[in-house]
């Protein structure tokens with residue numbers, strides 16, 4: 001168990017907090033601020049305890065140049081609104097300069113400052129020692145609360161912990177608790193649903209989950225690679241050709257481990273990858289030549305939903321159809337609805353499934369929606385995340 005902000009004296013101390021404020025933006029405006037609101041419990045706690053708070057984050061991938069398209073200025077404004085207080089934001093390509101050091105040194109209890117995008121410095125993503133020291137030099141304590149970036153070993157996520165007492169914030173604590181418990185100590189039956197497009201990207205997650213789950217459901221684009229492995233014709237459906245052999249191995253493994261593995265039994269096929277394409281339902285082994293599967297069919301929706309409804313723990317990663325197109329969203333909606341009704345612990349592994357649940361208005365019906373895409377995948381793979389490994393043990 002990692003120490004959290006509760007386990008260290010913060011009052012009157014300067015605390016530097018790494019957040020993941022890598023929010024989606026359009027024309028300079030934040031389109032979804034969930035990553036900012038998710039950091040609020042830690043920030044508010046520190047303010048209430050009378051800490052002097054320095055926040056830092058990256059935004060996008062400016063690759064070591066101060067490209068103002070990626071300035072954190074909009075985040076500073078949003079933080080000011082959410083906290084209802086002035087946020088000191090000094091925008092400089094160096095991130096840390098004399099003015100920043102001076103301001104950090106003169107912060108009063110409860111005051112908050114935000115540094116400019118840490119990826120304006122090229123040392124950041126290389127975990128450069130000098131930059132880690134510069135950041136550490138601003139504060140007495142390091143708090144990591146950037147779960148979405150915890151799989152990166154960078155100066156602001158891991159390197160800095162070499163120079164300051166390092167503990168986790170409440171968001172990382174919550175993510176580890178829900179993702180960790182779901183996988184390590186699940187109430188059973190434990191069902192995992194894997195979807196999305198590429199088997200290759202999620203192979204390690206599937207392998208790890210096979211060791212833990214009672215049932216593994218495979219839907220979405222990745223199902224076709226498994227069908228190919230079973231020898232079915234898949235028309236023009238998405239295929240991860242390199243990984244057909246791997247899919248065959250996984251099918252065998254599931255069988256020998258006694259894990260129930262469910263694949264779609266019927267699907268909705270279309271002529272083209274377009275919402276208004278000519279479409280039809282067919283059984284899995286009847287995919288017409290020249291057609292592609294873009295969603296699961298009604299029999300499969302029922303099959304998957306029944307399995308989910310009887311589960312006590314469900315982990316879901318990846319949509320079961322092309323939910324971005326309304327005509328192929330039905331299957332993903334059915335799965336999301338089943339999760340919202342199952343009454344057990346439901347954990348959504350970030351990325352597109354989180355966006356889908358949000359889009360369907362079912363987000364508040366889930367136990368936990370991870371703020372990390374890549375990070376939650378690596379966590380589910382059983383990997384140690386550097387941004388968490390560097391924190392002090394209780």
Ligand SMILES: Nc1ncnc2c1ncn2[C@@H]1O[C@H](COP(=O)(O)OP(=O)(O)O)[C@@H](O)[C@H]1O
Nearest residue numbers: 196197220221238293294318321322351352353
């Ligand atoms: N049958 C399908 N054919 C093609 N793409 C699909 C299919 N089903 C789902 N997808 C697409 O997979 C994408 C998500 O894949 P991925 O990035 O692996 O998931 P996640 O972001 O949840 O980890 C979505 O954009 C979705 O449209």
Ligand SMILES: O=C(OP(=O)(O)O)[C@H](O)COP(=O)(O)O
Nearest residue numbers: 020022148149152372373374375
């Ligand atoms: O948005 C992020 O990743 P995600 O889209 O996998 O959740 C994180 O902020 C990490 O960003 P990065 O993948 O540029 O290191």
